[in-house]
Amino acid sequence: MWAELGLSVLAAAEAAEGSGGSVGSGGPAPGEMHPLLRYVLTASVYVLCAGMAMCLFRLTVGPELADRVLAADLLSLHVVGLTVVLTIYIGDLVFFDAALVVAIIGFVSTVGFSQYIFATAQRTGDDGRSLDPAAGPGGSEGRIG
């Protein structure tokens, strides 16, 4: 039942792509592949969705802000992986540019959130003492058990 569900998801995406034929010449026809590759792609949908669920778990409970940013970055790369699987399945490059765009957006959002975390940190000088008058000295916190 579950394998049929995964195949139907991929087939629906293929139907939505339409029967316009391959843009690039020389590639395989849409949906034409070895049965082993078809099984692997069906399994890959479930593996990637399980990975996305794990990333959502860390995005929800992550104790630090950096954990949430890391989980969002890994989530965007799982989306890229799903797009690449779809590209293999339909045998055409129409969705491959979306993979590149999602990868770039994920990288830029990671850099932006890193700058945000860095900017909200307590400012310390070169000697490790705080530059903010009201705050204590900066430094690493205690270690968790």
Next chain:
Amino acid sequence: MSAWSDIVAAGFVLVGLFFFFVGAIGVVRLPDTYHRLHAATKAQTLGLVGLLVGVMFHIGTGAVDAKVITVIVFLFTAGPVGSHMLAKAALRVGDRQWKGTLSDEHAEDGLS
């Protein structure tokens, strides 16, 4: 495409899925932020490279190869840069470390 290139593509996709899954498990299970960064960055880069090489073997035209190599070069550049910035920011705000951490040279030098 022939059957053999599809079988090779299936092998590369399986390798990529393995790395993706290991990275996701590491993000859930590892004890602190720096361990999770270590798991996520390497696993996601290698996993996506596996899937992209699978695309190269399945389709195999010149346009596909050019785009796949572009994406692989971008990933190998962007992944380490992004995770390094994130780790530096986490050190700066003082994210707590695992109690089994052996060496923290950043704190011993009086930084962070």
